[in-house]
Amino acid sequence: MDKPRPLVEVYNLKKYFPVKGVKGPGVRAVEDVSFTISRGETLGLVGESGCGKTTLGRTLLQLYPPTAGRIVYDGVTLFEGEDPFRPGGPGRAARHTCADMLPYRRKMQIIFQDPSASLDPRMTVGEIIGQAIDIHRLADTRAQRAQRIGELLARVGLNPAQAGCYPHEFSGGQQQRVGIARALAVEPEFLVCDEPISALDVSIQSQVINMLEDMQAQLGLTYLFIAHDLSVVRHISTRIGVMYLGRLVELAPSDELSGHPLHPYTRTLLSAVPVPDPRASRERKRIVLRGELPSPVHPPAGCPFHTRCPYAFSRCGEEPPPFREHAPGRWAACHLLN
Numbered sequence: 001m002d003k004p005r006p007l008v009e010v011y012n013l014k015k016y017f018p019v020k021g022v023k024g025p026g027v028r029a030v031e032d033v034s035f036t037i038s039r040g041e042t043l044g045l046v047g048e049s050g051c052g053k054t055t056l057g058r059t060l061l062q063l064y065p066p067t068a069g070r071i072v073y074d075g076v077t078l079f080e081g082e083d084p085f086r087p088g089g090p091g092r093a094a095r096h097t098c099a100d101m102l103p104y105r106r107k108m109q110i111i112f113q114d115p116s117a118s119l120d121p122r123m124t125v126g127e128i129i130g131q132a133i134d135i136h137r138l139a140d141t142r143a144q145r146a147q148r149i150g151e152l153l154a155r156v157g158l159n160p161a162q163a164g165c166y167p168h169e170f171s172g173g174q175q176q177r178v179g180i181a182r183a184l185a186v187e188p189e190f191l192v193c194d195e196p197i198s199a200l201d202v203s204i205q206s207q208v209i210n211m212l213e214d215m216q217a218q219l220g221l222t223y224l225f226i227a228h229d230l231s232v233v234r235h236i237s238t239r240i241g242v243m244y245l246g247r248l249v250e251l252a253p254s255d256e257l258s259g260h261p262l263h264p265y266t267r268t269l270l271s272a273v274p275v276p277d278p279r280a281s282r283e284r285k286r287i288v289l290r291g292e293l294p295s296p297v298h299p300p301a302g303c304p305f306h307t308r309c310p311y312a313f314s315r316c317g318e319e320p321p322p323f324r325e326h327a328p329g330r331w332a333a334c335h336l337l338n
């Protein structure tokens with residue numbers, strides 16, 4: 001039997017932010033990223049601060065207009081555009097016609113990194129959740145709408161009687177639950193979870209993770225789950241993608257990526273993950289990267305990681321390594337593997 005088509009397909013996606021006074025593409029926040037996500041799957045996405053995770057998530061949902069590439073959702077091409085900065089290209093971002101996004105805005109939702117900044121402080125949580133219901137006309141009567149708001153609050157573990165409260169009256173963890181209820185209000189299929197727990201106390205992080213996992217099981221949701229840290233995504237992801245300076249450098253099933261990483265950058269990320277056994281921890285060497293993260297305005301030539309890679313050789317500074325499938329389902333971009 002043929003494999004079912006992935007729910008989300010991303011090919012050679014690029015997102016550049018123009019920089020005042022700088023000619024050319026500016027900040028290359030997302031550079032030529034390709035991956036797919038199957039229905040019901042969780043794809044984890046990790047990488048250090050500034051590597052482009054949030055930009056990738058938002059560009060995939062077209063909250064930011066993509067610069068180039070192709071985005072396909074459930075078999076429908078939502079965006080397709082050529083790189084305006086390619087040799088001979090127009091040199092500035094072009095407008096592209098896409099499929100009508102409104103139905104897809106409903107199917108694809110996001111949970112934001114900072115819960116307090118993502119909720120309007122002047123609206124009650126009932127109004128915040130109700131607004132999402134109104135935009136997509138998901139309730140016929142006021143009573144239906146109020147009932148739905150109550151159900152959503154209960155589903156995320158909040159008291160429906162708190163619908164009249166303002167965001168500042170809730171704790172950080174509760175605010176994140178409101179953000180999740182707002183995303184769920186429109187009955188989405190696909191959720192970008194952008195570091196949904198990193199602003200929360202450690203004690204409530206696992207509660208929110210468990211809730212997201214339960215929701216996935218009950219509602220059949222598909223996740224792109226963004227985190228700084230491999231230890232967070234390891235357990236909940238089917239597969240994990242590792243980003244460095246706007247590029248995906250490795251993509252593999254979670255246990256294979258953790259047990260047998262192919263890319264030197266993934267190895268450094270893994271060496272930073274705490275292990276519970278103190279002896280194993282002492283025996284394991286933590287790899288400390290030399291140098292700073294290069295600027296995405298002037299990324300290094302060749303492999304983006306070569307300036308910090310302990311194994312770099314001459315070719316690494318000259319040619320970018322292709323992102324290739326080295327074994328079934330195991331993708332990586334590194335000259336050492338070729």
Ligand SMILES: Nc1ncnc2c1ncn2[C@@H]1O[C@H](COP(=O)(O)OP(=O)(O)OP(=O)(O)O)[C@@H](O)[C@H]1O
Binds near residue numbers: 049051
């Ligand atoms: N709206 C924007 N305008 C200009 N540059 C931006 C914008 N958003 C992000 N950038 C730049 O794009 C790059 C990637 O940023 P992004 O926020 O996607 O990283 P991140 O991986 O999510 O980081 P963090 O882990 O800190 O959230 C950074 O260099 C950032 O400064």
Ligand SMILES: [Mg+2]
Binds near residue numbers: 053054055113194
């Ligand atoms: Mg981010």
